[in-house]
Amino acid sequence: MDSLTWFISGPLLYIAVITFVVVTGKKILYFSSMPRHLRWDLYPVPHQGPEGSKYQKVDFSKLKPQVHLMHELWEMGQEILFIKRAFKNNPKIWKSSFPLHAGIYLCAVWMALVICGAIVELAGIPVYKTSPSTLAVVLYYATILCGVAGAVTGLAGTIGLLWMRYFDEGMRDMADFITYVNLYLMLLVFGSALLAWWNVDPGYNWIRSHTMSLVTLKPVAPDLLIAMEIFWFSVFLLYLPFSRMLHFVAKYYFYHDIMWDDESMKPGSKLEQDVIASLHYKLNWNAPHITSDAAWVDQIPADRKEEDKK
Amino acid sequence: MKKILIKDFGSDDEVLSPLNPEDLLPIPGENLEDIKFKKIKPETLAKYDFSLDGFSALSLPIPQTKEEEEAIVNSFLKGLEKLFVKENNWGFLQPSVLSTEYCMQCNTCNEACPIYVESGRKDIYRPNFRPEVLRRIYKRYFSTSGKLLGKWVGADLELNWRVVYHLAELVYRCTICRRCASVCPIGVDNALLSRELRKIFSQEMGIAPENVHRSGSMQHLRVGSSTGMNPVAFKDSIEFIEDIIEEKIGRRITIPVDKEGADILLIHNAGEYVSWPENPAAFAILFEAAGLNWTLSSDSMGYEGVNYGVWYDDVQFARVALGQIKAAKKLGVKKIVVGECGHATKALVSIADRLAVGDLAIPREGCLPLLESIVTSGKIKFDPSRNNFPVTLHDPCNMVRLMGIISPQRNILKHIMAPGMFREMPNCGVDNYCCGGGSGFAVMNTQNFPNWRDNLASRHKARQVLEAFKDCLDPSIPKYYCAPCSNCKGAARDSLIEHFGFREKYNIIYAGLVELMVNAMVDIPEPFISWEEEF
Ligand code: SF4
Numbered sequence: 001m002d003s004l005t006w007f008i009s010g011p012l013l014y015i016a017v018i019t020f021v022v023v024t025g026k027k028i029l030y031f032s033s034m035p036r037h038l039r040w041d042l043y044p045v046p047h048q049g050p051e052g053s054k055y056q057k058v059d060f061s062k063l064k065p066q067v068h069l070m071h072e073l074w075e076m077g078q079e080i081l082f083i084k085r086a087f088k089n090n091p092k093i094w095k096s097s098f099p100l101h102a103g104i105y106l107c108a109v110w111m112a113l114v115i116c117g118a119i120v121e122l123a124g125i126p127v128y129k130t131s132p133s134t135l136a137v138v139l140y141y142a143t144i145l146c147g148v149a150g151a152v153t154g155l156a157g158t159i160g161l162l163w164m165r166y167f168d169e170g171m172r173d174m175a176d177f178i179t180y181v182n183l184y185l186m187l188l189v190f191g192s193a194l195l196a197w198w199n200v201d202p203g204y205n206w207i208r209s210h211t212m213s214l215v216t217l218k219p220v221a222p223d224l225l226i227a228m229e230i231f232w233f234s235v236f237l238l239y240l241p242f243s244r245m246l247h248f249v250a251k252y253y254f255y256h257d258i259m260w261d262d263e264s265m266k267p268g269s270k271l272e273q274d275v276i277a278s279l280h281y282k283l284n285w286n287a288p289h290i291t292s293d294a295a296w297v298d299q300i301p302a303d304r305k306e307e308d309k310k
Numbered sequence: 311m312k313k314i315l316i317k318d319f320g321s322d323d324e325v326l327s328p329l330n331p332e333d334l335l336p337i338p339g340e341n342l343e344d345i346k347f348k349k350i351k352p353e354t355l356a357k358y359d360f361s362l363d364g365f366s367a368l369s370l371p372i373p374q375t376k377e378e379e380e381a382i383v384n385s386f387l388k389g390l391e392k393l394f395v396k397e398n399n400w401g402f403l404q405p406s407v408l409s410t411e412y413c414m415q416c417n418t419c420n421e422a423c424p425i426y427v428e429s430g431r432k433d434i435y436r437p438n439f440r441p442e443v444l445r446r447i448y449k450r451y452f453s454t455s456g457k458l459l460g461k462w463v464g465a466d467l468e469l470n471w472r473v474v475y476h477l478a479e480l481v482y483r484c485t486i487c488r489r490c491a492s493v494c495p496i497g498v499d500n501a502l503l504s505r506e507l508r509k510i511f512s513q514e515m516g517i518a519p520e521n522v523h524r525s526g527s528m529q530h531l532r533v534g535s536s537t538g539m540n541p542v543a544f545k546d547s548i549e550f551i552e553d554i555i556e557e558k559i560g561r562r563i564t565i566p567v568d569k570e571g572a573d574i575l576l577i578h579n580a581g582e583y584v585s586w587p588e589n590p591a592a593f594a595i596l597f598e599a600a601g602l603n604w605t606l607s608s609d610s611m612g613y614e615g616v617n618y619g620v621w622y623d624d625v626q627f628a629r630v631a632l633g634q635i636k637a638a639k640k641l642g643v644k645k646i647v648v649g650e651c652g653h654a655t656k657a658l659v660s661i662a663d664r665l666a667v668g669d670l671a672i673p674r675e676g677c678l679p680l681l682e683s684i685v686t687s688g689k690i691k692f693d694p695s696r697n698n699f700p701v702t703l704h705d706p707c708n709m710v711r712l713m714g715i716i717s718p719q720r721n722i723l724k725h726i727m728a729p730g731m732f733r734e735m736p737n738c739g740v741d742n743y744c745c746g747g748g749s750g751f752a753v754m755n756t757q758n759f760p761n762w763r764d765n766l767a768s769r770h771k772a773r774q775v776l777e778a779f780k781d782c783l784d785p786s787i788p789k790y791y792c793a794p795c796s797n798c799k800g801a802a803r804d805s806l807i808e809h810f811g812f813r814e815k816y817n818i819i820y821a822g823l824v825e826l827m828v829n830a831m832v833d834i835p836e837p838f839i840s841w842e843e844e845f
C-alpha cells in the first residue's frame with residue numbers, strides 16, 4: 001500500500017504537473033502561432049475607453065490607436081474574478097458557476113500558501129498556531145481559510161451545476177457525456193480534498209510536510225486520504241489541457257485576439273507582412289466558382305477589360 | 311412541443327421540427343390564427359427538401375440514389391476538414407478553432423437570440439445547437455478519441471445526408487447578428503460558426519441561397535451589381551435621381567460621377583437606386599449643400615456597395631472587397647465612404663481591412679460620422695421643428711455591435727428632431743436586435759423562406775417598434791422608423807409594413823436617416839418626406 005500511495009503522491013503528481021505545463025504550453029503556442037485572421041471585433045472594446053469606437057470619427061484612420069489600459073484591466077478583472085457576463089445574462093447558472101470558479105481560485109491560492117509554508121518550514125521556521133513567527137501564524141491560518149473555503153465553495157458550485165444538468169431541461173438536453181465527466185471529476189477533486197482535511201489534516205500540516213518532501217525531490221508516502229486527494233488532483237491536471245475546461249486559456253484569445261483585436265492595417269507593418277504571406281497560401285476548396293489549387297491572391301480576378309463591361 | 315436532441319438531428323421525420331404559427335410569441339394586437347404559411351405544392355415537396363422545419367432557404371434537391379446520398383455526406387466531410395486547415399481558412403482559423411473547442415453548453419446565449427425566443431423556444435433554433443452538431447460530427451469523424459469511443463467522448467451523431475441537409479438549412483436560420491456572442495461568458499461565437507458552416511456549403515459543396523450567390527455575388531462580379539444593374543443602367547438611374555431631386559427641391563443638382571481625384575467616393579448599396587431612390591437623392595442634396603468634393607463611380611465595381619460574400623463565402627468576399635477598393639484607386643479618390651448600409655460598411659471598412667495590403671490601403675469609412683460632421687459644422691441650417699413627428703431609431707447590428715458606431719446617428723437626431731419626438735427602442739445600442747433581414751435574409755426570396763423570415767426573424771423587431779411607439783400608436787399620428795441601412799429597410803418593408811401591416815394599422819413608415827436630415831433643411835421649400843407617397 002505504501003508504495004502505491006508513494007507512487008501517487010510522488011511520481012504521478014510530478015508527471016501530472018509536467019504534462020499540464022507542457023501540453024498547456026503547446027496549446028498556447030498553437031493558438032498564438034495561428035495566422036492573423038480578418039477583423040471580427042465585437043463592441044464595446046474596452047481599451048478604446050470612454051470615447052468608444054474610432055469608427056465613429058471622420059478620417060479615423062489618421063487617428064492614433066486608442067489604448068486605455070485601465071478600462072481594459074477593469075473589464076478583464078470583472079470577467080476573470082466575477083464572471084460578469086454570466087452574472088448579467090444568466091444569473092441562474094452564475095449562482096453555481098461563480099462558486100465553482102471562486103473555489104478553484106481559492107484552491108490555487110491555498111496551493112501557493114502550502115508551497116510557501118513548506119519553504120518557510122524548510123528555512124527552519126515552524127508554520128503552526130504557536131509558531132514564534134507572527135508571519136508563520138498568519139500563513140498557517142490563511143492556508144486553512146483558503147483551503148477550506150475553496151473546497152467548500154468549489155464543491156457547492158459543482159453540485160449546483162450537476163443539479164442543473166439533471167433537472168433543467170435545456171441544460172440536460174444540450175449536455176454531452178463529457179459534461180458529466182468534467183463535473184464528476186471536479187466533485188472528486190473538491191470532495192477528496194475536504195475529506196482529507198476533515199479526517200486527517202485539519203491544519204494542513206500533513207500536506208505541508210508532504211510538499212516539503214516534493215520540493216526537495218524526496219517524496220514520501222502520505223496518509224491514504226491525502227494520497228487520494230493528490231490522486232484526483234493529478235488526474236485533473238493530466239486531463240485539463242486536453243479538455244474544454246482549458247477555456248480559461250482560450251478566453252484570453254477570445255477576448256484579446258478576436259473580440260478586442262482592433263489593430264488597423266498599416267503599410268509596412270508586421271500585420272501586413274503576415275497577411276501577404278497568408279494570401280499566398282494555396283487553397284483547395286472545390287466549388288465551381290473557386291479556382292482550386294491556386295493561391296488566395298489568384299482568386300481575385302484581374303481588372304476586367306472594357307469589352308466585358310458592356 | 312417536440313423535443314429535438316442533437317443525436318436525433320438526422321432523423322428521417324417528414325419534418326424534424328415543424329414551425330407552426332401557434333408556436334410563435336404573439337406581438338401586441340396580433341392574432342396568431344390569422345397567420346397562414348404558404349402551401350407548398352406536392353410536386354415541389356417531392357423534389358426539394360423542406361424537412362428541417364417545413365421551410366426551404368436553399369431549394370436542396372432530395373437525393374434519389376444511395377450514391378447521391380453518399381456524395382452529399384462525403385463532400386460535407388471534405389469541406390469540414392478543410393475548414394480547419396490554415397491554407398484554406400487562414401482568415402478565420404483561430405476564431406473557428408476556439409469557438410469549436412471551448413463551448414461549455416451553459417446556454418447563456420439562448421435567451422439573447424431573438425429567433426430562438428420568438429419561435430416559442432424551439433430546440434433547433436438555440437444559438438448553440440448548430441455549433442454543437444458541428445462539434446459532434448467533427449469529433450466523430452476527425453478525432454481519434456471520437457472514432458474509438460464515440461458517445462463516451464461526446465461524438466454521438468452519425469452522419470447521413472439528412473444531417474447535412476438539416477444543417478445546411480439551419481445555418482440559414484441565424485442572422486449572424488452576434489447578439490449571442492456578446493453575452494457568452496467564454497467568448498464563443500455561434501454566429502461565426504454559422505458563417506463557417508455556410509462556407510463549407512458554399513466553398514466546397516456549391517450550396518448557397520440563389521439570391522445570395524448566383525443572382526447575388528456572382529451577378530455582382532459579372533455585371534456590376536447584385537441588382538443586375540450594369541454601368542449603363544447605373545448612369546441612367548443617376549439621371550432619374552437628379553429628376554427626383556429637382557421635383558423635391560425645385561432645382562436640379564448635377565450628381566458628380568467618375569470625378570477623378572475627389573475627396574470622397576460615395577458607394578451606396580445599389581438596392582437604394584432601385585427601391586429607395588430618395589436615399590441617394592438625399593445624400594446628394596446634403597453633400598452638395600455642405601460643399602463636399604465627392605463623386606460616385608460608374609466603374610463596374612464602383613457603384614455597388616454590397617458584399618454578400620461577408621455572409622457565406624470568403625473567396626467571394628475578397629473578390630468583391632478588393633474590386634471595390636481597386637475602383638476607388640482608379641479614380642484616385644482620397645477615401646471611400648459607404649452609404650447607409652450596415653453589412654457593406656462592416657465588410658469594406660472593418661473586415662476587409664486585413665486584405666487591403668500595399669497600395670490598396672485606401673481609407674474607408676461609414677457615412678454616419680461624416681453626416682454628423684455636416685450637422686455639427688453648421689454648414690447647413692436645420693430646423694428641427696420640421697421633424698415634428700415621433701421617430702425611433704433602428705441600430706443595424708453591423709454598424710453598432712460589430713463596429714461600435716453608436717453616437718453619431720444619435721447626435722444627428724438630437725440636432726434635427728423636434729423636442730421630445732425621438733425615442734429609443736428598448737435594447738438599443740450594442741444590445742440591439744437584428745431587423746430580421748441580416749446575413750442575406752432580406753434578399754432571400756425563394757420557396758417559402760420569406761414566410762419564415764417575416765414571421766419569425768423580424769418578429770422581435772416588430773415587438774421593439776411597437777414598444778417604442780406605444781404612447782402614440784393611434785394611426786392619426788404619423789410615425790417614422792428610421793433604419794440607416796438598406797437591408798434593414800428591406801426587412802422593414804417586407805415584414806413590418808407588408809406582413810405585420812404597421813403602415814395600415816399604426817401609420818408607421820420607414821426610411822433612412824438622410825431623408826430625415828433633408829426634411830429638416832431650412833433651404834428646402836417643401837417637406838422631403840411625403841407621408842402620402844412614401845412606400
Ligand atoms: S456559446 Fe457560450 S453562452 Fe452559449 S452555451 Fe456555449 S459557452 Fe454558453
Ligand code: SF4
Binds near residue numbers: 488501
Ligand atoms: S447570431 Fe443572432 S440569430 Fe444567430 S444564433 Fe446568435 S443571436 Fe441568434
